[in-house]
Amino acid sequence: MxxxxxxxxxxxxxxxxxxxxxxxxxxxxxxxxxxxxxxxxxxxxxxxxxxxxxxxxxxxxxxxxxxxxxxxxxxxxxxxxxxxxxxxxxxxxxxxxxxxxxxxxxxxxxxxxxxxxxxxxxxxxxxxxxxxxxxxxxxxxxxxxxxxxxxxxxxxxxxxxxxxxxxxxxxxxxxxxxxxxxxxxxxxxxxxxxxxxxxxxxxxxxxxxxxxxxxxxxxxxxxxxxxxxxxxxxxxxxxxxxxxxxxxxxxxxxxxxxxxxxxxxxxxxxxxxxxxxxxxxxxxxxxxxxxxxxxxxxxxxxxxxxxxxxxxxxxIYETDPSPFPYEFDWGAITVKSGKVYLHLYHKYCPQNELVLCGLKCKVAKAYFLANGIPLETNQSYQAEGDHHELRILLPSELPDQYVSVMALELDEQLEVDESF
Ligand code: H79
The missing domain is CATH 3.20.20.80 (Glycosidases)
Known part of the structure; x- marks a missing residue:
């Protein structure tokens, strides 16, 4: 055949x-x-x-x-x-x-x-x-x-x-x-x-x-x-x-x-x-x-x-793998048509703020997937070192027990700096 x-x-x-x-x-x-x-x-x-x-x-x-x-x-x-x-x-x-x-x-x-x-x-x-x-x-x-x-x-x-x-x-x-x-x-x-x-x-x-x-x-x-x-x-x-x-x-x-x-x-x-x-x-x-x-x-x-x-x-379903070629200590990433999902492992994630480096595209909106509660974000770019940084403020209450997922809606085509 x-x-x-x-x-x-x-x-x-x-x-x-x-x-x-x-x-x-x-x-x-x-x-x-x-x-x-x-x-x-x-x-x-x-x-x-x-x-x-x-x-x-x-x-x-x-x-x-x-x-x-x-x-x-x-x-x-x-x-x-x-x-x-x-x-x-x-x-x-x-x-x-x-x-x-x-x-x-x-x-x-x-x-x-x-x-x-x-x-x-x-x-x-x-x-x-x-x-x-x-x-x-x-x-x-x-x-x-x-x-x-x-x-x-x-x-x-x-x-x-x-x-x-x-x-x-x-x-x-x-x-x-x-x-x-x-x-x-x-x-x-x-x-x-x-x-x-x-x-x-x-x-x-x-x-x-x-x-x-x-x-x-x-x-x-x-x-x-x-x-x-x-x-x-x-x-x-x-x-x-x-x-x-x-x-x-x-x-x-x-x-x-x-x-x-x-x-x-x-x-x-x-x-x-x-x-x-x-x-x-x-x-x-x-x-x-x-x-x-x-x-x-x-x-x-x-x-x-x-x-x-x-x-x-x-x-989870019908997603593509993380575009980053390395693991994160705070969790893992999946992506799908204009969205990036950050899976936060509570046990390992930071207290107040999550910093993601290397995301080059603009984030329009961020929220918890399980309950839709919006998240405060801050994106910055430093020309020196070509450094992209996304900061997400983490509320004290997370919607899930072990892993909470944050959805990022993108304004632009997904693009990452893999070398970071
Ligand atoms: O079906 C499950 C296992 O029975 C089968 N694969 C998974 C999915 C499997 N077949 N062979 N092996 C796994 C590896 C064999 C390991 C062995 Fe042993 C070491 C066989 C004899 C020594 C495990 C440990 C079984 C007896 C002792």
Whole structure:
């Protein structure tokens, strides 16, 4: 399939505008409740791990509630683990009986239910699919369980898996559940360039608009956008490929009963703002329980973030990154058609006055985005040193709890002195 540069841009546009998505790590591993690597960590034999399916009955699962939570949190897309490294399909697969409909008492297809709800509520449905690691199939079990990563993907066993499971399941996912926003592949170590390319082409041939993340391959340059490392936020805005940070709310992806190391809501809001100001997306994870519930600690945080986004949405969605090529200690900047948004981190911002250097264009109006309260500003220019300075008087009361956004309406085309 030939994709032109214009197609490329518009294919990505919804996703670049979206900024914020929900990652869901859900599978049989919710039962041992020690994260999604539980099978590997305990070196559980396949036959024994299969037994978990008989106990998996997440009757409290509600696609409506999950999608509604994503929506309320201000998320625009949802990426769910259709299959993680344990090889268990969370959808009704015809090519592998080790799936939620055929192997559990639950017998429902949560992916189908989510697809319907996402359609209804206007959220883009996307899939995580572990295309290389699959502990349920022999090509990788031997090597992983022996603690060596240099497994032989040229093996016949790998191609049996690749041709009979991986590709057919990706095809199932892209032909049975309506339009899919993106395919999120992971851990492609050892996969050849040719096989990576084959997977990308398979996705694009089935659904030309479906995006593919860069982890489809360890070869650079593959996929439509770049997945950063887990929880990684780059130091500077990048003008290469569009990018996304996958992030956990505690230290685990899959449900982990002992992990209570939760990030503070304000820290997640800072991270979101920081990422968006550098042109990236945040894919924030929850790990539902074996009953089908999103942990309360996660829900609480998502609702709090959603509340903040709701008050400041104009400064997040469809914005462009900061025009300044460096970070500020008081917060971060986003911009959009004639407006500059200053996201003030209360914890780090100055007491009385904010000084922004290097903004060359005239500010017509400044106000708090959340309540419209006007702000007093003073712009000056010193020819000596070509020095532009904007001073904003900060009132003692800020409209939000952790991050307050100030909107600057510009009189002129946005122009900054990058060298400052
Ligand atoms: O799906 C999540 C992880 O399961 C997956 N990527 C995110 C999005 C991932 N696959 N591999 N890795 C992450 C890196 C593997 C790290 C490991 Fe380990 C170090 C595997 C074995 C040692 C983590 C720590 C798991 C067991 C101990």
């Amino acid at each position: 030939l994709i032109t540069e214009t197609d490329e841009k518009s294919r990505l546009q919804w996703w670049k505008d979206a900024k914020f998505g929900l990652f869901i790590h859900w599978g049989l591993y919710a039962l041992p409740a020690k994260g999604e690597w539980a099978m590997y960590a305990a070196r559980t034999p396949v036959a024994e791990y299969e037994q978990l399916a008989k106990q998996f009955n997440p009757v409290k699962f509600s696609a409506k509630e999950w999608v509604n939570l994503a929506k309320t949190a201000g998320m625009k897309y949802l990426v769910i683990t259709a299959k993680h490294h344990d090889g268990f399909a969370m959808f009704h697969s015809k090519v592998e009986k080790f799936n939620i409909v055929d192997a559990t008492p639950f017998q429902r297809d949560p992916i189908k239910e989510l697809a319907e709800e996402c359609q209804k509520q206007g959220i883009k449905l996307c899939f995580y699919y572990s295309h290389v690691i699959d502990w349920h199939h022999p090509h990788s079990i031997h090597e992983y369980y022996n603690n060596t990563w240099d497994y032989q993907l040229e093996d016949k066993a790998f191609y049996r898996y690749w041709n009979q499971i991986a590709k057919p399941q990706v095809k199932e996912l892209l032909t049975r559940y309506g339009p899919i926003g993106l395919m999120w592949f992971d851990t492609a170590g050892g996969l050849s360039k040719k096989d990576s390319r084959e997977m990308v082409d398979l996705v694009h041939n089935l659904q030309p608009d479906c995006l593919v993340n860069s982890r489809v391959s360890h070869w650079p340059g593959m996929g439509d956008y770049q997945s950063k490392g887990d929880n990684e936020i780059p130091m500077y805005a990048e003008d290469t490929k569009p990018w996304e940070t996958p992030m956990t709310l505690n230290k685990s992806w899959g449900y982990h009963i002992q992990d209570q190391d939760w990030k503070k809501p304000e820290s997640i809001i800072y991270k979101l703002v920081n990422i968006v100001s550098k042109g990236g997306n945040l894919l924030l994870n929850v790990g539902p329980t074996a009953e089908g519930l999103i942990p309360e600690q996660s829900t609480k945080r998502l609702l709090e973030i959603g509340d903040w986004i709701n008050r400041n949405s104009e400064a």
